[in-house]
Amino acid sequence: MPDLLTWFSEPTRRRPLLRLLVAAQVLYVLGVAGAGYATAAFGAHIVLTTAPVDPHDLLYGDFVRLRYSISEVPLELWRAAAPPRRRQGVFVLLAPGPDSTSTAVGVYAAAPRAAAGQVVLRGWVTEVYRHALGLRFNLERYYVPASSALRLEKAGRQHPLRVRVSIAPWGQARIAGVEEELAKTPEPSR
């Protein structure tokens, strides 16, 4: 049985092996694209609110940093026996509220069963405070498309956003889109 390295580097085998590897790479990239599309197409859609966003972020990169209303939850919502630890993976049970935005109703250490209308979102504990838990969902970056109205904002105006998130049946979540919520309060005087 020839050893692995000799088998791989056999000169006559190089071209078919390269073709195989390149095909695998192309399929992988298409798979990532497919997963992204499928998550939006087949996922459960929820709406989350964010804290006001600073359009200055766009000057430094193509994305804005989002901070969700569910990024910090009261410690009462913790539903496991052991106390929460930093960097622990958790499952957040979300239920739709009156204005169709979702709020957290419980944070679990293992995947809970979701009732009708509820969804489970995967997250990680960032900080454990005395009365609250800081959470991260890896949805905190939004790559702003060129056509978005966010790009046209003048610096200095800060808006809370309504973010449409799509959660696939297999647990992957992605931002499906962002709606701007125009500021209803007058700008604070400086």
Added chain:
Amino acid sequence: MSRKFLETEGPAWVADGLISEEQRLKLLARYPPEASAGGLLPVLGSVLVGLSGLSLVAANWQALPEALRLALLLGSLLAAYAAGAYFLRRGNPDLGHGLIGLGLLLFGASIVLTSQLYQLVGYDASGLLAWVVAGVALSYVYGSRLLVLLTVLIGAAVQTYCVEALGSFSYATGVLVAAGLGYYWWRRPDVVGSTVLAAGLLWQAGLLIIVLHAKITWFFVPAMAVYAAGDWQANRAGGRALQGPPLAAAYLFMFGLATFGETDTYANVLRPPLLSYLAALGAVLAVSVTGKRMRGRLASLPDWLLLLPGFYLPGGLPLAVATLVVLYAHAGSVLARADRDQDAEQLTVGAVLFVAATAVAYFKLTWAFLDKSLFFLLGGSLLLGLSWYLRRRNARRMGDSVVSTAEEQPSRR
């Protein structure tokens, strides 16, 4: 032999009667002019080209429609690989391997940019793991040093992203690089590749220590495991090259201890539990010694002197004395070994280490109470005197060996 050297010196040799004109022309014909780029130039070239393509497209990225973006990514990927294969068939291995390396970089870029396109942020590095797998596979297929170097860099980059952005260590990436490229190194050890592989593995080991919030001295257990692997390598140069980065790290740490040894203030980051640390390090030492004995390289055992855990000693005089003794002993062992092997390069290294140890000793002894200008004067003359003495001694040793081999020549004929 460099052709340029031949061209410049040739006429002088003919004039001096060393060679005839005909011989000079024959020598010139034997070494035709060709541009030989080192193995690192294609690496830098393909990295820079990849980056330039990335930044150009990225600047206008968000304006392009989705399908066009995917098409651009996959198209450039296929083009790079196709071009690489074409040039390899044509007999330009450097350019061919460079283009395949570019294709590998474009694969990574495709994964990242496609994820961003669909607002997918990874939960772990599993998305980028495919990049490392592709790198290892391509290294195996082509046996190109450039691809091996690129894969080590990619592994280090993916691991850094995983630790920085996701806060966890990707054991899969570590195992892939260590086992996949380690096996490659075992079969085909070359000096540059060994050094880069060792540096890449040490980088990932450092990241592991950071993520585990372990005491930083635990770093030396995986570092010396890399060293021990070098001991088992049959190819001596490749094995020694792999050991370079771990030894450099151990030396710098010991040097830092000697110069700044205030271990009591840093005790909480420096002192792991004594028994477990000694047990782990001892196990690695056993593996290393067994390898050395098998390959007949026990002479390099004093390298391990640098790993003596002096940081368990209380700071101040005991630590200063202990570390200085170690530094001198190590420098002395390098000098003794170079003496025996008549290795001029090792003699220089040993001399430098010896002078460095003396510099530290002098610094620690006199900094506190000597007038500064007198300190520098005495220190400078001490170093100059020492280096002159060592150089003279080395030259005499090498001169003796040359004379003795020259004397042997007539008797051999």
